[in-house]
Amino acid sequence: MTLANLRTHYTADIVPEKVKDGATVTLAGWVHEVRDLGGICFVVLRDREGRAQVTLVKKKIDRELFKAARKLVRESVISVTGSVKFEEKAPNGYELIPEKIKVLNLAASPLPMDTTGKVEAELDTRLDSRFIDLRRAEALAVFKIRHQVLQAIRKFLVEKGFLETATPKIVATATEGGTALFPITYFDREAFLNQSPQLFKQILMSGGFDRVFEIGPIFRAEEHDTRRHLNEATSIDIEVSFADHFDVMEILENLVAYTYTQVLENCKSSLEILGVELKVPQTPFKKLSYEEVLEIVNSRSDEKMQWGDDLSSQAEHLIGQYVFETTGESHYFIIDWPTEIKPFYAMPYEDKPKYSKSFDMMHRTMELSSGAQRIHLPELLKSRIESQGMDPEGFDFYLKTFEYGMPPHAGWGMGCERFVMTMLGAENIRDTVLFPRDRRRLSP
RNA sequence: GUCCGGAUGGUGUAGAGGCCUAUCAUGGAGCCCUGUCGAGGCUCCGACCCGGGUUCGAAUCCCGGUCCGGGCGCCA
Numbered sequence: 001m002t003l004a005n006l007r008t009h010y011t012a013d014i015v016p017e018k019v020k021d022g023a024t025v026t027l028a029g030w031v032h033e034v035r036d037l038g039g040i041c042f043v044v045l046r047d048r049e050g051r052a053q054v055t056l057v058k059k060k061i062d063r064e065l066f067k068a069a070r071k072l073v074r075e076s077v078i079s080v081t082g083s084v085k086f087e088e089k090a091p092n093g094y095e096l097i098p099e100k101i102k103v104l105n106l107a108a109s110p111l112p113m114d115t116t117g118k119v120e121a122e123l124d125t126r127l128d129s130r131f132i133d134l135r136r137a138e139a140l141a142v143f144k145i146r147h148q149v150l151q152a153i154r155k156f157l158v159e160k161g162f163l164e165t166a167t168p169k170i171v172a173t174a175t176e177g178g179t180a181l182f183p184i185t186y187f188d189r190e191a192f193l194n195q196s197p198q199l200f201k202q203i204l205m206s207g208g209f210d211r212v213f214e215i216g217p218i219f220r221a222e223e224h225d226t227r228r229h230l231n232e233a234t235s236i237d238i239e240v241s242f243a244d245h246f247d248v249m250e251i252l253e254n255l256v257a258y259t260y261t262q263v264l265e266n267c268k269s270s271l272e273i274l275g276v277e278l279k280v281p282q283t284p285f286k287k288l289s290y291e292e293v294l295e296i297v298n299s300r301s302d303e304k305m306q307w308g309d310d311l312s313s314q315a316e317h318l319i320g321q322y323v324f325e326t327t328g329e330s331h332y333f334i335i336d337w338p339t340e341i342k343p344f345y346a347m348p349y350e351d352k353p354k355y356s357k358s359f360d361m362m363h364r365t366m367e368l369s370s371g372a373q374r375i376h377l378p379e380l381l382k383s384r385i386e387s388q389g390m391d392p393e394g395f396d397f398y399l400k401t402f403e404y405g406m407p408p409h410a411g412w413g414m415g416c417e418r419f420v421m422t423m424l425g426a427e428n429i430r431d432t433v434l435f436p437r438d439r440r441r442l443s444p
Numbered sequence: 445g446u447c448c449g450g451a452u453g454g455u456g457u458a459g460a461g462g463c464c465u466a467u468c469a470u471g472g473a474g475c476c477c478u479g480u481c482g483a484g485g486c487u488c489c490g491a492c493c494c495g496g497g498u499u500c501g502a503a504u505c506c507c508g509g510u511c512c513g514g515g516c517g518c519c520a
Contacts, residue, residue, distance in 0.1 A: 039478035057478070074471090091481055110454040110472055110490095118482055119456045119470045124512060180518095196520090223445065224518060233520065313516070360520095367520060415520035440511090 006079040006104070012049035014084055014094050021086050027052055027096065028079040028104075030135065033116060036070040043069055043101075045080060048140070054080050055087075055095040068101060075107040075115065075135070123428055130435060130444055141270035142432060145263055146420050150215060152262035153236060156255050162211040162238065167200035169193055169217060173394045180221035182231075193219035196413060198345065199398045201239040202374060205409040206401040213238045215416065225439050227428045228366050230417060232437035239411035245347075245357040245373040248410045249333055252361055252369060253283045256331060260423065276424050285361070286323055286332040293334055296322055308338050320364035330364040330422070344384040346372040361414070363422040371412025378402035 007028035014025065029047035036042075043054040056069050072078065082098035112129035113121040115136050126133040133139050154164065170186060171194045181192040197214050204212050218235040240248055260280040263271070271278060288296075297305050297315045300322070305315060311334075323332045339348045339356040346356040358372035375381045381402060385392045392399060420432040430436040435444055 033481090035480050035483060037477060037480060037483075040480075041478095042480055042483095044481080051481095053481075055479080059478085087479095089479055089481095113455055114470065116470090116482070121455055122512080125455070218520080220519075222518060225445090225514090226516085226518095227514080229519070235520070310518090370520070413520070418520060 010049040011047050011052035019084055023084050025084055026081040031072045031074050031076045034072050041070045053090045053095045054098050073107050076103055077105040078103055137273050141273040144270045145267045148263050148267050149259055149420055152259040156258045157213045162213045163209055165212045165214050167197040182219050182221045195220050197237050203401045205239055205241045206406045210241045223439055234416035235413050236416050237413040241407040241409045243410045245359055245410050248371055248412055249359055252412055253285045257281050257283050281331045282329055286327050287335050289336045293319055310341050324364050332362055333359045335359040344388045345374045347375045368418050369412050369414035373410040376406045376408045
């Protein structure tokens with residue numbers, strides 16, 4: 001005995017090309033709405049792919065079935081067997097004339113929030129009742145697009161010869177220092193949740209994997225409190241051997257453009273639901289050097305930046321605006337950052353070691369990715385760790401791999417949520433995560 | 445961490461010391477209605493974050509707390 005008889009089709013499968021008029025089908029889903037007009041009653045059934053109208057005419061249908069239908073409780077789970085009637089008056093061009101309506105699980109009422117879009121709920125309310133919130137067409141659309149983004153990224157990278165990898169999330173030491181880590185208990189030892197796969201993907205270069213990518217969670221214990229930060233995020237990381245920063249920038253910009261194209265092609269209805277008109281970014285992206293950025297900020301704002309300062313939010317917006325005005329594009333790179341404000345593994349230029357072969361990929365509104373050619377020379381790496389005030393001893397497991405044949409390599413990491421957020425123009429990054437973890441929220 | 449703002453039925457809101465046994469919408473219960481698609485009509489139900497204070501009188505003013513939102517810092 002299976003439950004297969006509870007559903008033969010999704011609502012979106014009922015089209016004249018696939019289903020004959022009058023055919024018997026079974027749909028399963030949630031009671032989206034019941035519109036009772038007296039002599040006729042419409043039940044709107046919703047599933048993952050859309051909605052279907054179940055139509056009951058009082059005079060033409062079993063009395064008990066009619067009575068039961070008009071009493072259906074919204075958001076209950078039902079399975080409806082009936083005959084398909086293609087009908088212009090019905091939404092989607094068809095309606096279902098039911099023979100049997102099975103209530104599989106009754107929903108309590110009132111609901112914690114509205115699912116029809118009549119009354120908008122606040123983000124906090126929505127996240128508290130995420131299971132209901134996800135039933136909204138807009139929420140589902142975001143995650144269908146997120147799915148497409150990840151699929152496109154995998155497809156793009158696999159076609160370029162990348163191996164998908166998975167590195168540990170439980171680690172013994174910090175990746176880069178600086179960022180706060182979540183400590184955990186690992187049997188009788190202290191361990192941490194990893195803030196980045198950085199060190200491990202580099203080890204894979206020494207392992208001869210040449211081109212790897214990983215899409216996985218990263219954890220940051222920073223107490224930031226903004227619309228664009230999460231304490232658990234999804235990082236999209238690549239690392240490439242025998243490549244420099246320009247090589248991996250090219251991969252990145254092409255990846256971004258390809259992903260936009262794929263979403264545009266495969267997520268039409270989701271984009272429509274969200275009211276998003278996607279424009280595929282033009283490649284290559286504009287490249288501004290850190291020096292140029294300093295000049296632009298200092299000439300266009302009261303804020304005075306010193307060489308060696310990181311970009312403030314205000315400066316980021318200013319540059320984003322500048323690029324948008326001059327190129328009409330939202331994406332750009334900032335390259336050649338001072339070595340001292342980038343992580344220790346960023347490769348300094350041989351002829352001007354104060355500058356590093358590093359870059360950030362920016363969206364008009366925020367930073368999306370950062371990357372660099374990495375240091376592959378063990379002595380240089382050790383001295384860089386020391387000059388950032390860290391003890392190389394803690395990095396033994398990492399440094400060892402540089403002693404026995406580490407190729408030159410480069411890579412980047414991009415925040416998946418920020419990528420989706422900027423793509424869709426979402427106001428809050430939490431909207432792009434199923435169950436966001438932020439400073440205050442630990443459940444659901 | 446810091447600065448600013450907020451908290452009223454299940455949800456979203458109106459409210460500026462007495463017109464408040466609190467507005468409107470949505471929702472829930474019930475009734476009417478044969479083509480709805482944010483259906484419509486009628487009746488009913490349901491709320492002032494917590495603790496102190498000011499005042500004859502507090503949803504409204506003050507103090508403390510809790511929670512939420514936004515900016516900045518930091519970062520992806």
